[in-house]
Amino acid sequence: MTRPSDASVEMIRRLIGFDTTSRNSNLELIHWIRDYLKDLGVESELVYNDERTKANLYATLGPTDRPGIALSGHTDVVPIDGQDWSVDPWQVSEAEGRLFGRGTCDMKSFVAICLAYAPKFAEAKLSEPIHLAFSYDEEVGCVGVRPLLEHLAAKPIRPRMAIIGEPTDMKVVNAHKGKLSHTCRVRGFECHSSLAPTGVNAIEYASRLIGKLIEMAEDKAANGPFDENYDVPHTTVHTGVIEGGTALNIVPRDCWFDFEFRNLPQDDPEALMKQVTDYAEQVLVPRMQAIRPNTGIEFEFYSAFAGLDTPADHEVVQLAKALTGANASHKVAFGTEAGQFSLSGIPSVVCGPGSIDQAHKPDEFVALEQLALCERFMDRLIERLAA
Numbered sequence: 001m002t003r004p005s006d007a008s009v010e011m012i013r014r015l016i017g018f019d020t021t022s023r024n025s026n027l028e029l030i031h032w033i034r035d036y037l038k039d040l041g042v043e044s045e046l047v048y049n050d051e052r053t054k055a056n057l058y059a060t061l062g063p064t065d066r067p068g069i070a071l072s073g074h075t076d077v078v079p080i081d082g083q084d085w086s087v088d089p090w091q092v093s094e095a096e097g098r099l100f101g102r103g104t105c106d107m108k109s110f111v112a113i114c115l116a117y118a119p120k121f122a123e124a125k126l127s128e129p130i131h132l133a134f135s136y137d138e139e140v141g142c143v144g145v146r147p148l149l150e151h152l153a154a155k156p157i158r159p160r161m162a163i164i165g166e167p168t169d170m171k172v173v174n175a176h177k178g179k180l181s182h183t184c185r186v187r188g189f190e191c192h193s194s195l196a197p198t199g200v201n202a203i204e205y206a207s208r209l210i211g212k213l214i215e216m217a218e219d220k221a222a223n224g225p226f227d228e229n230y231d232v233p234h235t236t237v238h239t240g241v242i243e244g245g246t247a248l249n250i251v252p253r254d255c256w257f258d259f260e261f262r263n264l265p266q267d268d269p270e271a272l273m274k275q276v277t278d279y280a281e282q283v284l285v286p287r288m289q290a291i292r293p294n295t296g297i298e299f300e301f302y303s304a305f306a307g308l309d310t311p312a313d314h315e316v317v318q319l320a321k322a323l324t325g326a327n328a329s330h331k332v333a334f335g336t337e338a339g340q341f342s343l344s345g346i347p348s349v350v351c352g353p354g355s356i357d358q359a360h361k362p363d364e365f366v367a368l369e370q371l372a373l374c375e376r377f378m379d380r381l382i383e384r385l386a387a
Helices: 006-016 027-039 108-116 118-123 145-153 193-198 202-223 269-291 315-324 338-343 368-385
Strands: 044-048 055-061 069-074 093-095 098-100 130-135 161-164 173-176 178-187 236-244 254-263 296-305 330-332 348-350 365-367
Touching: 006 108, 006 368, 027 044, 027 055, 027 108, 027 130, 044 145, 055 118, 055 145, 069 108, 098 368, 108 118, 108 130, 108 368, 118 368, 130 145, 145 338, 161 315, 161 338, 173 338, 178 202, 178 269, 202 236, 202 254, 202 269, 254 269, 269 296, 315 348, 315 368, 338 348, 365 368
Parallel strands: 069 130, 069 161, 161 348, 173 330
Antiparallel strands: 044 055, 055 130, 093 098, 098 365, 173 348, 178 254, 178 296, 236 254
């Protein structure tokens, strides 16, 4: 088995030691990276959230007068709450050719290898720069990368392409689905259940709306559009959380639920959302208000990220394939920040160590062999950009 360098493993250990669950600040980690790069003579730009409790980091290694290539990853991780870990999630454990810990797969290992290679990037006489772009709050809807991309859009020079290191088993991913999710709140009218017809049952009207979503899901599964290169070859519609009611003998006044679309790039999620709101406003609300006027249905935006659909013959896809030694590119159902990069005018692919099957689970791990492949990717990148 090929092992990664001690420098990469040690960097992974350092980054896993920071609890950057999305609900927490990531500043301790970001400031550590900033200081590490500063010791190499590399200045970093920090792009904060409005509360200045979190920040993105952007740094350039190599010439600053030309666009270059961005290596990007997020610094936040999902919670460990309620998960049955057999090891300490905030300390890297090694066993059976794997490194265990929260974020080893998704996706601090890629960030760590970028940082472990920063001295090599800095020392190499690069023909064009390598940019490091590390974001916050990817796990809660690709939130943090947006102000980072706005910051880059205002710069006179920005990356001409980006490689986002989410776990793909070091395969090149040129397309993934987008996501749009909302919370629906149904406001009914409560009364004693023996007088149910005089009330407006919020749960029942919510269920009618969920039924509409189920119909839409079935239509997409039956009629497409389809892309067989995805593991789920059509757009999906999903209701994930629901809550409502207070007691069986009370007609419920309130009910809310969360739902999402995971759309193929050729499907418009806003058009799908309009089907839902039209059904609510034109069919359900009039029925509700015919019984009680002060009732209704409201939708609140929850989260979204753009789909990715980089042409297979684009330069960034060909570059990533050359760096991995691959002959093919792939499409995946899960989403990444690559769609946001692409939407902002920076063509992107996804390629990083580890398997998405291990992400978000207890005893999350990354195989050492995957880390070695990622290092070889970085070696080839330096070789390619050497002046």
